[in-house]
Amino acid sequence: MNQSGSAFRELTGDDFWQVLKYEQPSSMLGVVLCYTSKCLPCKECKPIMEEWAKELDDKVRFYQFALTLPNKEVALAMDVRSSPTFLVIGKDGEIVARSKGRAGLEDIRTFIFAHCDT
Numbered sequence: 330m331n332q333s334g335s336a337f338r339e340l341t342g343d344d345f346w347q348v349l350k351y352e353q354p355s356s357m358l359g360v361v362l363c364y365t366s367k368c369l370p371c372k373e374c375k376p377i378m379e380e381w382a383k384e385l386d387d388k389v390r391f392y393q394f395a396l397t398l399p400n401k402e403v404a405l406a407m408d409v410r411s412s413p414t415f416l417v418i419g420k421d422g423e424i425v426a427r428s429k430g431r432a433g434l435e436d437i438r439t440f441i442f443a444h445c446d447t
Contacts, residue, residue, distance in 0.1 A: 337362070337375070337382070337393040342400035350422035353390060358425075358445055359418035360437065361392045363409045370431035371413040377434060381441070388445040417441065 340348055340361065353359045362378060364371035375393075382391045396404050396412050407416065411429055415437040419425035425444075428436040 337379070337391050340392050340394045342403040345394065345400075345403045346422075348392070349418050353418060353422060355420050357387075358389045358420065358441060359392060360389055360441060361394050361416040361418065363394045363396055363404065363407075363412055363414040363416065365396050365412045368412045373431060374413050374415075374434050381438065385441070385445060389441060417444075 338348070349359055349361075360378070360381075362371065362374060364375075378391055381389070394400065394404075396409065404410070407424065409416070413430065413433070415428045415433055416424050417426035417437060417440055426437065426440045428434070
């Protein structure tokens with residue numbers, strides 16, 4: 330958990346790549362929830378991912394990234410055009426898996442649990 334008690338660290342367009350490529354521990358996967366504030370499926374996914382964060386605290390870092398105008402350039406560079414979109418960031422800082430929509434949450438769970446030693 331981060332210092333605010335949340336399982337998620339909020340990323341911005343200004344720090345997105347810096348955090349994921351250089352601050353993300355190289356021994357861990359990262360999972361980014363790309364969301365909008367009015368997206369009901371996004372709101373449903375967050376508590377589920379918070380449970381995963383508790384279970385995988387030493388193996389996976391969880392982030393959230395708002396799909397807002399200030400972050401538009403980064404979102405387009407990642408080809409994120411809908412919410413929720415889930416990105417799994419590999420140990421080298423590159424996107425290794427992605428899934429879209431509420432149904433995609435289970436795909437991401439399967440990928441995460443398959444690629445970290447739980």
